Amino acid sequence: MxxxxxxxxxxxxxxxxxxxxxxxxxxxxxxxxxxxxxxxxxxxxxxxxxxxxxxxLQDEADIDHSRMLVEKAKSAERQVYHPLLRTLRRLIMQGKGMLLTSRIKHGGTKNNQSGLPFKLEYSMVKREWYLLWYSARGRSLMSTKLQSIVSIEETSLPAERAEAWRSRMSALLEARRERTVIEVIRTYNAELSRILYAFSCFDKSVQYDEETNLYRIHLSYLADESEFLLSRIRFLGLRVKLVEGDGLRRRMRESAEKALERYGMTEHRDKEG
Known part of the structure; x- marks a missing residue:
């Protein structure tokens, strides 16, 4: 090179x-x-x-991965990219409506559901793509797996109605959103990039206090993502500490107590207390 x-x-x-x-x-x-x-x-x-x-790219050399990578045994690969992503992104960008036909969990289909596609989300826990959309009939925010979608038909919407529905969906999503603050232990400040990478799928901002040399990460997440967020915090171990968010702190305390109980440490802890 x-x-x-x-x-x-x-x-x-x-x-x-x-x-x-x-x-x-x-x-x-x-x-x-x-x-x-x-x-x-x-x-x-x-x-x-x-x-x-x-x-x-026809004149570029191919990368020979065979001598660089060794792949271990794994479970069946699930396709991360879905064929409907490009179509749905275009509908969202252009503010178009849709008629959605999707499979129901226990069999059958729901046909020609009228609505407005709003946002595409990827669940890191379930490894599935989801479409967030506004249901014109139910006047509510819906979440549908892309794997469950049978067909999508583009429809036209008046600009005023589309904007009103987008505003309502934004308000509904904001109502489901929760926030927390995670403090980086000073000893591990040098690993800040690694720590931020662990939270890369969340909306976040970083605050630095020069006097105390402390980094604080302000995270925003949906309520159903709390368990995945906790798994990221546990993965980082001693590097971080939850300083805000009563629900998350309570769940961390419960899992720590269960771990101590499993290894017979509760009696030792009580004596020390």
Whole structure:
């Protein structure tokens, strides 16, 4: 690799931003060429875009993963990219309505449900894509697995009605949203990037106090994501501490007490207390 292929110069980067251009290294181009060989690429891109990308990358070398990676035994792979993602993103961006037909959990289908697609979410726990949408009939916020969707038909909506429904959905989502504050233990300040990566799927902001040399991470999450958030906090162990959020702190205390009880430490703890 030419070490000067990507130059991080302010003037160059600013010019690239102004022209909506991106500087790519040879490794990044080779990786993209290899990624396009995956079967999911035909669902991720239109035929024209896929053909253009392959043409632009035809002179790039392939990445030989066989000598770099060893894959261990695993469970059956579930497709992360869903064919409906591109269609739904377009409907959401254009403010279009839809007629949705979906499978019911215990059999059968619900046909031609009228509504407005609002947001796509990926559950890290269930490893499933979900569509959040507004039901015109029920006047409520709905969540449907993309795997359960049989068909989607685009419909037109007056701009005023679409905007009113989006405002209502935003209010409903905000009502379900909870917040917490996580403090990084000073000893592990150097691992801040790793800690932030563990919370990468949540809305967050970081506050730094120069006097105490403390980082505090303000997290926003939906109520049904609390258990996954707790698993991330437990994964980080001694590096972080919950300082706000009574519900999360209570669940952490309960799991700690159960762990102590399982290993017969409750009597020892009572004597120390």
């Amino acid at each position: 030419n070490p000067f292929e990507k130059i991080f110069n302010y003037q160059i980067i600013s010019r690239l931003d102004e022209s909506d251009a991106i500087a790519l290294t040879s490794q990044e181009r080779a990786w993209l060429r290899s990624a396009l060989a995956h079967g999911a690429s035909s669902d991720a891109f239109t035929a024209e875009t896929l053909a253009k990308l392959k043409q632009l």
